[in-house]
Amino acid sequence: MATAVVEGRPCAVTGGRAGTVRLWDLATGDQVGEPLTGHRGWVTAVTTAVIDGRAHAVTSGRDGRLRVWDLTSRQMVGDPLAGHDGWVTALTTVVIDGRLHVAVGGRDGTVRVRNLATGQQVGEPVTGQGRKTSRMATLVIDGSPHAVTGGQYGRVRVWDLITGRPVGEPMTGHGGRVWAVTTVVIEGRAHAVTGGGDGTVRVWDLTAG
Known part of the structure; x- marks a missing residue:
């Protein structure tokens, strides 16, 4: 699920089996x-973006x-x-060099930027x-787009989307799969908030790791 403002109304966008x-x-x-149709099979990932001043969804x-x-x-x-070559499990948008891109997480554990x-x-x-990259969010760190991902084994990772390389070591603490990831700036520093299969919500300082 994702949210968007459509013609002045706050809306939710959902996908189904x-x-x-x-x-x-x-x-x-x-x-x-009416429902929007076109996918063959389960819609597994949804994100939203504003393109040319109009609300859009990417599914x-x-x-x-x-x-x-x-x-x-x-x-x-x-x-x-x-x-992706197979199931898409996570989607989020990111601006790179002034142009809108989408980061696509797949069941094979890779993230591709298009x-x-x-x-x-x-x-x-x-x-x-x-x-199984379960969830993903993006943010800008030091002027460069990054992704924060959570996966099957409770690990949270930060990636530089320009170089494709991980930033620092995996952050661990969840006792099961990471089911939710979002990002937020607290006191000028980038943080991630994650929810896991162990029922906990954790806040991570992405500068300190």
């Missing part, structure tokens, strides 16, 4: 319009293809893009997370 994408008005709880699933949706017109934008306008992969795949 039937391959549909649905938009919900968070003020009323009502579904907005993917078992087929590994990315689809971009204009949430105002409720139409798919362009053709599906290659996202230019949303062209669909082209940027750099080499990020590897080393281990199987």
Whole structure:
């Protein structure tokens, strides 16, 4: 699930097992319009972005293809893009050199960065997370885009999306799979907040590791 403001209304965007994408008005709880269709199989990852001043969603699933949706017109934008060789398990957007990209985490544990306008992969795949990159968020550290990922074995890692290399050692503490990742700036320092299968929520100072 992800959120967006569509024509002034705060909305949630969800994906389901039937391959549909649905938009919900968070003020009323009502579904907005008909489901968006096009995926073959389970929609496993959803993120949102503003493109040319309009709210869009980027979705993917078992087929590994990315689809971009204009949430105002409720139409798919362009053709599906290659996202991953297999299941996509995490999506998030990031701006690199002033252009919107999407970071795509896969069941094989890799993260790939693609230019949303062209669909082209940027750099080499990020590897080393281990199987099943479950969740991912992005942020800017020292002017460079980074990703924070959580995986099957409770490890939290930080990656430089330009070089494709890990930053520091894995951060450990969760007793099970990391199911949620987000980022936040606290007192001028980048932090990650993660939730795990052990029922704990942990806050990490990404500078200190």
